[in-house]
Every structure is written in C-alpha cells, then in structure tokens.
Amino acid sequence: MENGEFIDSYFQELESITRRISREDIDKVIELLYTTWREEKQVFLAGNGGSSSTAVHFASDLAKYVSVEGKKRFRVMALNDNMPLISALTNDLGWETIYVEQLRNLWQKGDVFVVITVHGGSGKDAAGLWSQNLLKAAEFVKNNHGKVIGLAGFDGGVLRRIADACIVVPINSTPHVEGFHVVLTHLISAKLRELIGES
Secondary structure, eight states: OOOOHHHHHHHHHHHHHHHHSOHHHHHHHHHHHHHHHHHHHHEEESSSSSHHHHHHHHHHOOOOOOOOITTOOOOEETTTTOHHHHHHHHHHHHHGGGTHHHHHHOOTTTTTEEEOOSTTTTTTTTTTTTTTTHHHHHHHHTTOOOOEEEEEEETTTHHHOSSSSEEEEOSSOHHHHHHHHHHHHHHHHHHHHHHHHHH
8 A cells, every 4th residue: 555545544544433433422521520520539540551651641631731720620640650669569469450559549439540441451462361450440449439431442342341431432443542542632631621611
C-alpha cells in the first residue's frame, strides 16, 4: 500500500470510530466524574504500557486543565507514576499487586478508579493473561464501595462487564484504541471544565 493510501485508510478508520462510538457511555463517564468532583471523592487512574502514559496524562488534565478559579479541584492520582513503589511491589509481591496494594493505602468509600486498557483484560501472551493487575484493583474497588470507570477497545473484555461506566473504542487495532483514548480524555476534561465553571 502506498503512503497516501495508508494515510487515507487510517483516517477513514478514525472517522468510523467517531461515528460508531457510544455517546451514551461517554455521557455516563462524564456524569460519574462530575459527581465524584461534587462529592469531593478521590479519582485514581491506572494503565499498562501505552495506557499508563494516558492515565498520567488524564490525571494531569483533571488536576490542572479542569481546575476553575474559585472552585474546588479534583483530588486525583495516577497509580503508575511511582516507579520505586511499583518496582518494590513487583519484586516482593508480584506484578498483579502493583495497583491494588496502592489502593489499600489510599482508598476511601465512594472513590473512583479509572482503568485504561486496550483489551479490557482479555487475551494473553508469553507473560500470561493481560492486565490482571488492573482487574484485581477493579475488583478491590467494587468490593469496597467504589466505582470503576473503564476506557477499553476491541470488545471491551472483562472490564466492560464489571465497570460502572465503560467507553469501548469499537475497533480491533491497538494504535487506534490508544490514540482515541487520548481524544476521549480530552473531550471528557473539556466538558468537565465547562460543567464546573457553570456550577
């Protein structure tokens, strides 16, 4: 395929995602995060691989971009930001513990956990099942009076079934899913900033 054809095809797939993605699910996530802000609960975020950078980016936007002068701010933290702690937990307790153990230290009733994962905890490779550390943390949240928000792709995997609100990017392509997750976090942040400004 020539470069021009590839570029056109890639953009056409993005247009298809934009047409097919669930507006209702996006609205649900916005409302859940807005309620979390109103009730002054904490927001924790996590992801693996490329999704870990999206989690950090989203946390930054919620903490800074969404802030409105004279209004209270989001209490937000990305759990994949502390590498010394992550490496210690991995070394001593295993990779599956790195998020749930941090939540045990910080969690309070009513808090929200945002999980960002391409496959939603489905599928596996040489290291075993994907994203089990995220699902373990999500189960902890569900069992401790919290809410789970998911950003996933492909068919949404396990995360789609257990999350209180989950946006699934409807395409079987990791680059498209990861890229569109960033678009979604910017959309959500922009709407939250507007809602908070009007409150």
